[in-house]
Amino acid sequence: MKNRLMQFAVPVGVVGIVLLLVVPLPAAMLDFLIVTNIALSLVVLLTSMYVKRPLDFSVFPSLLLVLTLFRLGLNVASTRLVLRDGYAGEVIGAFGHFVVGGSIIIGLVIFLILVVIQFAVITNGAGRVAEVGARFTLDAMPGKQMAIDADLNSGLIDEDTARQRRADVAAEADFYGAMDGGSKFVKGDAIAGIIITIINLLGGFGVGMLQMGMEPGEALERFSMLTIGDGLVSQIPALLLSVSTGIIVTRATASEDMGTAASSQLTQSRTALLIAGTAAVLLALVPGMPKPPFLVLGIGLLIIGQRVGALQKAEKELEPVESSAPTGPGPDSPEAIMEEMRVHALEIQLSPDLVDLVGAGTDQDLLARVKGLRRKIAMDLGLVIPPVRTRDSVDLPRSTYVVRIGGVEVARGEAPAGRLLALGDHLDHIAGETVREPVFGLAGKWVPMQARSQAELAGATVVDRVSVLVTHLGSIIADNAPRLLTREDVRVLVDGVKQVNPAVVDELVPTLLSLGEVQRVLQGLLAEKVSVRDLPRIFEGLTLRAKVSTDAEGLIEASRTALGPAVAAPYVQDGVLRVITLDPLVEQQLVEARRPTDDGTQLAIDPDRMERLLESARLRMQEVERAGHEAVFACAPALRPALRKTLALAIPQVPVLSYTEVTCASVQVESVGVVSDAAAIAS
Known part of the structure; x- marks a missing residue:
């Protein structure tokens, strides 16, 4: 009411x-x-x-x-x-x-x-x-x-x-x-x-x-x-x-x-009260001055000063007793030192002049954009990354940011205040600092904000500072996803699957595989940018394979098989999956060259022949990229793990799929190149 x-x-x-x-x-x-x-x-x-x-x-x-x-x-x-x-x-x-x-x-x-x-x-x-x-x-x-x-x-x-x-x-x-x-x-x-x-x-x-x-x-x-x-x-x-x-x-x-603050602070100095009281009493002795007001005020201040002094003395006598009581961990206590020693999984350090990136606006707030990035990565890769710690560092040069994973710097970049990143080839007439975009290596220039329209008219793509940083951070997280997946994260994921599909979890963990082995499989999938969002299907594939063998490479391949079309889906463009294959003779000889090791199968071939093979693969991939397309390498299922490790030496983050993964994608498959080095291997 x-x-x-x-x-x-x-x-x-x-x-x-x-x-x-x-x-x-x-x-x-x-x-x-x-x-x-x-x-x-x-x-x-x-x-x-x-x-x-x-x-x-x-x-x-x-x-x-x-x-x-x-x-x-x-x-x-x-x-x-x-x-x-x-x-x-x-x-x-x-x-x-x-x-x-x-x-x-x-x-x-x-x-x-x-x-x-x-x-x-x-x-x-x-x-x-x-x-x-x-x-x-x-x-x-x-x-x-x-x-x-x-x-x-x-x-x-x-x-x-x-x-x-x-x-x-x-x-x-x-x-x-x-x-x-x-x-x-x-x-x-x-x-x-x-x-x-x-x-x-x-x-x-x-x-x-x-x-x-x-x-x-x-x-x-x-x-x-x-x-x-x-x-x-x-x-x-x-x-x-x-x-x-x-x-x-x-x-x-x-x-x-x-009122409380004024009374406590005005009476905090006994000396000030005594001096003021003495001065008032002395003014009463000046000829012609009215004595009663000065005497009353001066004596009152002297009395208050004496009482304040007595109270302060009593408080000092109590200080040793109070100081002996525990007041929590001090700066040199084990708890405080352990907190300082704590290594954060993911951290962004900003130079002092980049602090304005935080709270700059609804669409330009770094913290809000990072939260959106965490959600996007969770939807794309199935990985819930830890909270990103953001702090400033006076040790960094101006306009510099640093990304750390596990306390170790993995990348750094620049985001000058009052600037926009223009990406294009015709920016010579615009004033600014020429740079390389940190994710894709594109040529660009940090231009003043007032030059945005001029850069857009020149055909450039203009990106704000927060977008540059967040895009860079997203690329770093994707490349380091296996490092960010901890044992505790796996436990949380397993518990989440158990709530909706308890049968598959009870059959797999811990009966057939431990959490550590499941973690290793998920890290292997993330290392090849394979989403682990569909965990129930992955666990079904692991359950079947773990009854035969628990080697990590076999478990990873079983998981990829269980995911089926989801493995090839990210590389499909306009309903077409473009693939680069191996010459049949080359492929057969590579299959025979496989050797088991502690880290999985490896290709045991001559270094010179391997270099020629990698150069051929690199040329085929460059031809596809010049045509404006994206392609994957395809090979026999038994060869896929070893070939992927070999091609990664020349083409980082190279996608390698097996014929089974390619054909189950239910899309049009187009061959755009063949890696051939038959003469070198035959020799």
């Missing part, structure tokens, strides 16, 4: 404020609204003192706007009554006569002093602090978000806490940005108060003489007092809100309210 009332109270109040501008009010109603305005301003001031952090009063900028509009509406309503009736209620009359003693001069002086205090001191200072606070808060956002991500990846906080802390960082930036604009409301309100007072003085003087037939002195006295009362009634709540604004934007502590 309370929430429903508050839900409608604010909109109705805002509509009522708008009505104040056009609907005349009786004097009694105006008195009530003026008192309400003063009370609300006082509540806002006290609330700003007792909140522990600015975000606890996040509604303040909006509330500041509403109360400013409310006060201006009351100014319009009171002006209407003053000029129409020469009377604006008891409150304005009391401020005009009693508060300033019935003196026009005193009233004007007090009014001008209040305006100067609010406009020249409090409003300007609060506006400057709000502006600087907003800028510093926005500049600090990337570092804060990176720290949150580092704490999350290191296990110091959970996902819910990280989400809350990110929301707090965003809310803090929004709050200070709103306060920067809200301070302009206060400044404009002070200017409006001065203008409205001048209008009331001139308008009231004219109305009194021309419409009411008053003498000049009588009109000046009557309407001046009403104008001064109206001005004071408006400026007092305005001053309260200005002070509230200053208190909110100057808060530097979030552990306690302002």
